[in-house]
Amino acid sequence: MQGLTGSAKEETKQKYMDELTLRMAVEAAGNLGLLPLYKDARRILLKDMFKDKPKESKKGSKYTEKDFKNAKGNPAKQKYIRERINAQKKQGKSATSKPIPGTKK
Secondary structure (H helix, E strand, C coil), X not given: CHHHHHCCCHHHHHHHHHHHXXXXXXXXXXXXXXXXXXXXXXXXXXXXXXCCCCCCCCCCCCCCHHHHHHCCCCHHHHHHHHHHHXXXXXXXXXXXXXXXXXXXX
């Protein structure tokens, strides 16, 4: 819905409207049992619809102290982020402290 209401270009609004109507039709037919192999058809449809969109990179292990502070009130998430930060620090140290082959340290 964000793209449908937040877009300024008419072309973009139409693209989102087409996507919405197509998806709604497939979802309704699948949930009513009118579309055989619904899950497979839906998967193929979504793959085709979003093939042109770039994949967003996930956060991965690049956490900062700011992420840790933002997770205030969620101890499990804070613990996970702290572990990731510590792992990053260890990787950074091990990468820089390794001697170059063929040289003495």
